[in-house]
Amino acid sequence: MIKEYKTIQEVAGPLMLVKNVDNVTYNELGEIELPSGEIRHCKVLEVDGSNVLVQLFESSAGINLDKSKVRFFGHGLELAVSEDILGRIFSGMGTPIDGGPELIPEKRLDINGSPINPAARTYPSEFIQTGISAIDGLNTLVRGQKLPIFSGSGLPHAKLAAQIARQAKVRGKDDKFAVVFAAIGITFEEADFFISDFKKTGAIERTALFINLANDPAIERISTPRMALTAAEYLAFDKGMHVLVILTDITNYAEALREVSAARKEVPGRRGYPGYLYTDLATLYERAGRKENSKGSITMIPILSMPEDDKSHPIPDLTGYITEGQILLSRELYRKNIAPPIDVLPSLSRLKDKGIGEGKTREDHAGVMNQLFSSYARGKDAKELMTILGEAALSETDKLYAKFADEFEKKYVSQGYETNRSVEETLDIGWELLSIFPRSELKRIKPAMIDKYLNKNGEMR
């Protein structure tokens, strides 16, 4: 028998205080019945004596302190799952909103998950070919990795993410895959772009979508990514699928968190975000990975727009400390019409070293990668110098580097959103670009590799 309380004491912002309750526990899910009969959801944030502080997921409009009823369910927020979630669209709270039939759940899962035992993880090392040179060649993605896209307002992160979702594959394997997509406070148009792209490619059949749009309740956003990840965990670790999770936009998530924190009058950390933002984000991101006893994997691509393109803003900053690298989009490259405008130097994939090389991509991969990185870095320095002092001020070698930097952006990075390059093509373009230099400049590549690959792709200078 579930008890009903009519003892709402106060409602302020997303918080509500209920008096004289018993047997209510931390993190428990509840619902509020408005006088009109409408149902809203809430979650226990704090138990203090017989008072509980709850967080409302939806708007507080219409809640009447005397006439509204509150019920608690004795369990936390759960998601009903079955294999039928693929091809379906859910709200940010996990209820189907596509007009389709009710789901017959195989089981109900607590959306908070539980930490993965590091002793039970499998180190991700399976190369995923995204068909995008700047990623495959230089910031390689592997199965089970969490690799965010750091973007800014107006940058084409959605196109890039859709391209990855469309092209990503593990070569020589035909495993079951699925996409879980969580829209966290993004606009209808952006969500629609993803949905129609999935539809166009037929991927929609293998996709579960969790949609919280910009005009949906902000606090609901705190559960949306957890819903999506719970679905992903079920598909990956129960059903053995390889799941690609796209979360967009994490900045909206963090803002919802800040709203609740501010309403609770917690001591704020940087820029008003709560001190536990790191821990909170980690409980999302760390759900990606592979486990020893399961065939499946969760590869995660969170997208976040950096306020003012500032990488040291708390959200990208803390994200970067948790995720295994980042793909950074650059406004400067975007203006130069480089598509996708990936700034490869500050981008990074921490797991690349175990995912590349002989048997995975090609033996020369590591060398070419390091050489391209350092040559491009030096080329950009040279170009900077050139803008101040003019070309004449550069040494002969630096002129080559400046030329290389331009060619690199044009040929290597800028490939458009439709081109799907194999990793061999990517590596060969790398060699072609490197042939600009005399051999003595190629210090990062083993001589045997230079002998084998450089001559194949062009005359030595």
Place this chain on the structure above:
Amino acid sequence: MNQSKGSIVKVAGPLIVAEGMRDANMFDVVHVGEQKLIGEIIEMRGDKASIQVYEETSGIGKGNEVISTGAPLSAELAPGLLTTIFDGIQRPLEKIKSISGSNIARGVSVTSLDHEKLWEFHPTVSVGDKVTAGDSIGWVQETSIIKHKILVPFGISGEILSVSEGEFTIVDDIAEIKAEDDSIKKIQMLQKWPVRRQRPFKTKLSPETPMITGQRVIDTLFPIMKGGTAAIPGPFGSGKTVVQHQLAKWSDVDIVVYIGCGERGNEMTDVLHEFPELKDPRSGESLMFRTVLIANTSDMPVAAREASIYTGITIAEYFRDMGYSVAIMADSTSRWAEALREMSGRLEEMPGEEGYPAYLTSRLAQFYERAGKVICLGSDDKIGSLTAIGAVSPAGGDISDPVVQATLRIVKVFWGLDSSLAYRRHFPSINWLTSYSLYIDNADAWNNKNISPVWSEYRRKFMHLLQQEAELEEIVKLVGYDSLSAPDVLVLEVARSIREDFLQQDAFDDVDNYASGKKQFGIANIILEFFEKSKQALAEGANIKTISNLPARELIARAKYIQEAEIDSYLADVSAALDEQLSAAAKEDSAK
């Protein structure tokens, strides 16, 4: 023991308040709720105790029971520590895996060490011997390279009444000691020690031997001593963790304790998979045999993060007390500080800088002060050392961050990682202009004696050249490269060689990941030889362009990839090539 039972009145995330706890002590471990979640009392007001819970508190509510165990959070110290991976409160993760599967369930109750496993105990004392606390009464071959000494626990001394030999578990009695007051103490291999208390020693000494890490930029320019303290601050992506892993792999210490504090799960998995494969360059045995791992990954409960640092350093101190040199790596202390901040916020304490509690600095100082070179307890004056290296992850990579600043006031070595170097793929990205080591004089003395008498001179030359480079770069930025004189260009070229051929070191290359002192000196020597000989060639009329493009320079660049055994003959060849090519250059260019 006074077990007190209370009931919960308040739950706010990892902090709960229970009443009826008047009999409990501060910092007692308690069991919370039906699931017996583990927590620790961190504040007492009247009969109300504030408890930080080391596990997720969902489903805990008012009226749930809280039982105090009457003992503070303690580490189990006995054979079985090495090669094991523990969580922040010393629960073995492999064991948890066998109980709760690949995710960590709540309320799993396991002993830290295996109480049933038999160990072959070899006594080194006989009946009638007088022993005091810290004396070794025997040993167990814990792994093929480490003899785990069984020490007389703190507070016990007297005469050995009996001692056994053979196979025992860590909880079996292996000896009896008649204390001065005629009471008889039974000794087991297992000792417990409260993690927040420093383990005692006789005297602290000042560190004199460098800890050889095999990393050129560290050993040569910014050395750390055995018993010293160091901090590695750096923004994300600058390679903190790779540096920490390199140190854990190659440092010439007996025992390594590696704490993954609030970091990525996959990084710990990487260590777990990689270390058993790697061979210690000195013993030739697996590196795992000397390693203890503590993992509180970022998705594990935040309160246990605070404890993980203490658990780690207590285990490290225990091995130090056996007379071993121990290194502890904590990655990252910022996450630990954030855990402090979170608990402090929930206790509604007045915040200090950026919301961190006012006691942040003193807590950090307490941690680093547990490092040091000491004369251990016991009658044989064993010397043990404990080196502490903490990574710091400052917000936005800004080292004005309170955790960095508080750390820098304590530690003696600062390896500042630089993201602009990392973008350039200059690894390890330790910035040579901002980093420092206060041990430099001690290290110079040791290196001059043990490696080469000119070591300190070479080191100074390196630093000078790098400093000159920075100044010249400024000039180039203003007036261009062409305005430099030939000797200045040479300085730039040599400095580039120092950066690329010496300071850069590839952690993922089988040869380059470790360089002995001798090899480091050899490469430094050949770079400076190039400098001196080029200066002479310039004076004799060689063109700076010819020198810059000298083919032998490529040979210098390859030196780091040459095996230790072949390095001498290789460098001799390079030296000969330098002579030949430079004198040829001088002749040809002056003839033009």
